[in-house]
Amino acid sequence: MIRPLSLLLVSALLAAAPSPKLLSPAATVQKQLEMFNAQDLEGFLALFAEDIEVSELPGTSVPIGKAGLRALYAERFKANPDLHASAEAQLLSGSFVIQKEKIKGRAGKKEALEAVVIYQVQGGRIVKMWGLKE
Numbered sequence: 001m002i003r004p005l006s007l008l009l010v011s012a013l014l015a016a017a018p019s020p021k022l023l024s025p026a027a028t029v030q031k032q033l034e035m036f037n038a039q040d041l042e043g044f045l046a047l048f049a050e051d052i053e054v055s056e057l058p059g060t061s062v063p064i065g066k067a068g069l070r071a072l073y074a075e076r077f078k079a080n081p082d083l084h085a086s087a088e089a090q091l092l093s094g095s096f097v098i099q100k101e102k103i104k105g106r107a108g109k110k111e112a113l114e115a116v117v118i119y120q121v122q123g124g125r126i127v128k129m130w131g132l133k134e
Contacts, residue, residue, distance in 0.1 A: 025121035029097040039077040049125040
């Protein structure tokens with residue numbers, strides 16, 4: 001038989017237990033970059049919201065979702081085993097991380113791709129991602 005005092009003690013201990021610390025927006029984007037470079041698809045996807053929206057600016061937002069992101073990056077990682085991205089510059093503003101990135105190792109391309117990407121992070125997950133078109 002469980003005693004009421006035991007239940008109170010267990011409840012108090014659970015309430016006092018530290019909750020898992022969420023990554024900051026900058027740390028979330030950095031971790032995403034590390035998982036991209038390791039071509040760790042599951043680790044990479046874990047940093048995105050289930051209903052992630054991806055778009056290019058100017059343009060419209062597309063709710064691609066994690067399933068769409070999985071298909072896109074599974075193919076990219078397979079076709080480009082030497083992919084490597086680096087952050088060249090970063091600007092932080094609340095839940096937004098704006099980053100100038102350089103991507104090397106694209107199959108058949110000698111020059112690195114330079115891109116500006118805007119990430120919106122909420123609850124330790126990337127919820128929206130915009131790429132700037134030239």
